[in-house]
Amino acid sequence: MSLEERELNELKSKIGRDPTSTELQIVAAEWSEHCSYKSSKKHLKMLPMDGPLVINEKGYDSGVLDVGDGYVITAHIESHNHPSAVEPYGGAATGVGGVIRDILSAGTRPIAIFDGLRFGNIEKDLQARWLFKNAVTGIADYGNCLGIPTIGGEVEFDECYENYAMVDVAALGFGKKENLIKNHVEKDDIVVLMGGSTGRDGIGGSQFASDSLESEDRSAVQIPDPFIEKLIIEAVLQARNDGLIHAMKDLGGGGLSCAVSETADAMEIGIEMDVDKVHTRESDMNPDEIMVSESQERMLVVTSETKFEKLQEICNKFRIGCSVIGHVKFDNNVHIKKGENTIANLPADFVANATLLDLPSKEPTYLKTIQTEKKFDLISDYSNVMTKLLASPNIASKIWVYSQYDHEVGIRTVVKPGTDASVLRLDNGKYLSAKIDGNPKQCYINPREGAIGCFEEACRNVVCTGARPIGMLDHLQFGNPNDPEIFWTFLESLKGLTDFAKSFEIPCVGGKVSLYNETPKGSIKPTPVIGVIGLIDKKPSVPQKISKDDCLLIIGDTKDELGGSEYFEYVHKFIGGKCPAVDFEDSKKHMESVLDIIDKNLIKSAHDCSKGGLAIAVSEICMTNQIGCNISLDKVPGEKLDVDRVLFSESHSRYLISFDKKNFSQIEDILNANKVSFKQIGQFGGEQIQFTKDSKLTIDLNLKKTHEIWLHALTNLVLHGKKFSDNNG
Amino acid sequence: MKVGVVVFPGSNCDRDMYHVLTDVFHLDAEFFWHEKGLPENIDAVILPGGFSYGDRLRAGAIASHSPIIKDVKKMAEKGIPVLGVCNGFQILVESGLLPGVLLKNDSLNFMCEWINLIVENNQTPFTNQFKLDEKIPIPIANGEGRYYVDDETMDKLKKKNQIVFRYSEVVNGSSNRIAGVCNEDGNVVGMMPHPERAVESDINPIDNKPSSLIFESLLTKMGVSK
Numbered sequence: 001m002s003l004e005e006r007e008l009n010e011l012k013s014k015i016g017r018d019p020t021s022t023e024l025q026i027v028a029a030e031w032s033e034h035c036s037y038k039s040s041k042k043h044l045k046m047l048p049m050d051g052p053l054v055i056n057e058k059g060y061d062s063g064v065l066d067v068g069d070g071y072v073i074t075a076h077i078e079s080h081n082h083p084s085a086v087e088p089y090g091g092a093a094t095g096v097g098g099v100i101r102d103i104l105s106a107g108t109r110p111i112a113i114f115d116g117l118r119f120g121n122i123e124k125d126l127q128a129r130w131l132f133k134n135a136v137t138g139i140a141d142y143g144n145c146l147g148i149p150t151i152g153g154e155v156e157f158d159e160c161y162e163n164y165a166m167v168d169v170a171a172l173g174f175g176k177k178e179n180l181i182k183n184h185v186e187k188d189d190i191v192v193l194m195g196g197s198t199g200r201d202g203i204g205g206s207q208f209a210s211d212s213l214e215s216e217d218r219s220a221v222q223i224p225d226p227f228i229e230k231l232i233i234e235a236v237l238q239a240r241n242d243g244l245i246h247a248m249k250d251l252g253g254g255g256l257s258c259a260v261s262e263t264a265d266a267m268e269i270g271i272e273m274d275v276d277k278v279h280t281r282e283s284d285m286n287p288d289e290i291m292v293s294e295s296q297e298r299m300l301v302v303t304s305e306t307k308f309e310k311l312q313e314i315c316n317k318f319r320i321g322c323s324v325i326g327h328v329k330f331d332n333n334v335h336i337k338k339g340e341n342t343i344a345n346l347p348a349d350f351v352a353n354a355t356l357l358d359l360p361s362k363e364p365t366y367l368k369t370i371q372t373e374k375k376f377d378l379i380s381d382y383s384n385v386m387t388k389l390l391a392s393p394n395i396a397s398k399i400w401v402y403s404q405y406d407h408e409v410g411i412r413t414v415v416k417p418g419t420d421a422s423v424l425r426l427d428n429g430k431y432l433s434a435k436i437d438g439n440p441k442q443c444y445i446n447p448r449e450g451a452i453g454c455f456e457e458a459c460r461n462v463v464c465t466g467a468r469p470i471g472m473l474d475h476l477q478f479g480n481p482n483d484p485e486i487f488w489t490f491l492e493s494l495k496g497l498t499d500f501a502k503s504f505e506i507p508c509v510g511g512k513v514s515l516y517n518e519t520p521k522g523s524i525k526p527t528p529v530i531g532v533i534g535l536i537d538k539k540p541s542v543p544q545k546i547s548k549d550d551c552l553l554i555i556g557d558t559k560d561e562l563g564g565s566e567y568f569e570y571v572h573k574f575i576g577g578k579c580p581a582v583d584f585e586d587s588k589k590h591m592e593s594v595l596d597i598i599d600k601n602l603i604k605s606a607h608d609c610s611k612g613g614l615a616i617a618v619s620e621i622c623m624t625n626q627i628g629c630n631i632s633l634d635k636v637p638g639e640k641l642d643v644d645r646v647l648f649s650e651s652h653s654r655y656l657i658s659f660d661k662k663n664f665s666q667i668e669d670i671l672n673a674n675k676v677s678f679k680q681i682g683q684f685g686g687e688q689i690q691f692t693k694d695s696k697l698t699i700d701l702n703l704k705k706t707h708e709i710w711l712h713a714l715t716n717l718v719l720h721g722k723k724f725s726d727n728n729g
Numbered sequence: 730m731k732v733g734v735v736v737f738p739g740s741n742c743d744r745d746m747y748h749v750l751t752d753v754f755h756l757d758a759e760f761f762w763h764e765k766g767l768p769e770n771i772d773a774v775i776l777p778g779g780f781s782y783g784d785r786l787r788a789g790a791i792a793s794h795s796p797i798i799k800d801v802k803k804m805a806e807k808g809i810p811v812l813g814v815c816n817g818f819q820i821l822v823e824s825g826l827l828p829g830v831l832l833k834n835d836s837l838n839f840m841c842e843w844i845n846l847i848v849e850n851n852q853t854p855f856t857n858q859f860k861l862d863e864k865i866p867i868p869i870a871n872g873e874g875r876y877y878v879d880d881e882t883m884d885k886l887k888k889k890n891q892i893v894f895r896y897s898e899v900v901n902g903s904s905n906r907i908a909g910v911c912n913e914d915g916n917v918v919g920m921m922p923h924p925e926r927a928v929e930s931d932i933n934p935i936d937n938k939p940s941s942l943i944f945e946s947l948l949t950k951m952g953v954s955k
Binding site: 140141144145146147225226227230231317318319402403404405406407408409410411412413414416425539 | 738739741742745748749762778779780782783784785838839840841842868870872923925926929931932934
């Protein structure tokens, strides 16, 4: 929880004296990995951040994209892993709160929440089950109370997260371009702290998040209050409408220390503030505690003396605190006082910009020991294997999770959770599609290809709704960066993401790096999570209900790529094999083709192949539409593979297209013109999900029974501890 | 003709309701903050959903003591149509304008899903365009939505035709699958499902016509031509 010796010396030589205890606290918070990105920042610059729709303004905590007609969307992603591992309810809830305030600070109304959750093996590990249950409740209680729909996300379980929790939250905002906060200050402006009171919760939270999790330091976890957050949202938006906000920043990691120094640095101003003016929850808090408390639901607002009266009226209406804590100066210093006494006085740019590190990296030795090939005995009937996969926690329906989230409030949700990407309607007649995806199993086997795969998967999901990707959010989560092998995996993932983003011209509009994710058994697997935002110009024509005699075709080759697949890992307990790799040219062709056939209204639905491969993806279509199918595995395009590999390979860039057969020739023409590898592989109808090979049934499952198993497996496990495979071999 | 939409600290379906009233049904609507009074010229009052006061104590308990509730009661006595949706229903129950209580769902979880309602009373200002037993596909989103009354009150509810909506199947353990009730006079209606989330085809995956009849009933009652 303190500065390294090198950093302490740097601080001393800069200011030419011994720092005060408050200065030490401020600098330690701001120079923590969590706030300063000191290990990663040098490299993050490689990501493309500009694009035709990107609006860049100084001091924004979220990315801004122009969606036309005078409207913008904002987007941001954060994680709250360390706090959630200790106190999952509060950790996950405050994770939502933090990212929502980032959206708010640009002056936009938050309109959607996404959450990515990862825990240990919940089939065996009771603590993982407890963490999962409480994190979900934390997100539900917070997001539901705010009236912001949680419309998407992902849940994954892997033994590498034993005794740990990964809670990623992304949020989208929407507003008028003219209402964006411009972040400008004027002479004599004052600095106001709005919202909840400052208490002793979350003290040192940012440093806590920048260390390996060794102690269960519960005081470092913040306490959530969604009711106050809701009042702040309404108060801030009203103040925005009335033009009362010159600049704004939310209080997150590092509390006041970071908010004040980062605002001063971004605006190139100085700020003088008095800790005695901060409204506190407890009377005997010392100045250092006040400066680094991470109490939630607080916003720092810069406004003028004359506008303050109106701002205070708004705060009084919503009965939230509003204190003038300081004023703007033009000396570029952060000057903290307690009454008349100076307790800290430091140059803002120095505090806000820690010296960046150039950490060494080295290819991990574990990668060389991973077995790249293993054959498993083939069997004649894969029905049981498929049922087992459908009931596995990673593939089973997540209805237990998303039915606890209000995903309808705000009346924008056109495509609801439970399918690929969710779709929201916007006020200008356009539609927004978004999805977040991660795949640590593949990233472990190949950090570069795995990360690219997450990116492409999120794009595929968005494309399946007919939306063109316009922006990306990246959340890079790794272990201790001081381990060169771990840092190598970070760099590889980042380079992969950069190559994909540049090639597809999808700008990175926001992101976060979370390091030091270590469990008692060692580092987590590399866990980049990628969010992709897409835009549709007209009302989406997919998905439509599939009916009898509709046909199914697959776009893209199925390859011998089962590394990190659910089939290898869940069924055969084998970590290894060849990681799926994205061919950029094929990927582009496929995306364009799918967008084209959706735009021409030729298909009923598009679904991507991901976890569990072709077999699971087809079953999902059948279950969602309550209709059986008959699929010929002989027709699946790609390499000649064993039957289990055709069924469960997780090759990327594949789409399953369902359509009325009368449209086939038109679809065929488009796909042929684009030189896309595709094949019609089956038809819908009946009450069985059937796969045949050499005219023999390889899989034959009753739709209704299978649907019941898939739908309830996770709920049964979480609520009743009933593991599907216990009763069913 | 003006509809008042009451806003409490923590209401979060107020803007959705306002949008439906004004943009979809072209009614004149106005927000009223809970500390304000309601003017005389209001023709209907709606208490929207949300988490007033963060659901502290009990859902709706604190909001039911807001200054505006006195005026809502006066309006109710005058026979003006009053609708409470979700948290609005909870507030009406807590303020004594409607009988019964709303308890935690028997799943003990917040539940957000699409269900079917059955119309049991088509004499209220919000159901006069329905046939009896008509089905309404509509979403619910609540943690405390299990309607409960004692047997004696239940008999009275049945006798006085105060059960307005029932779930077509068991959803959350409500007594008699009740999803919505009215006062004895029939002008005050409370319902847990969200009609404002179901009247536009864009966001209703099943059928937006039945839910629209809830608002069309109000238009009819107020004598507004469609």
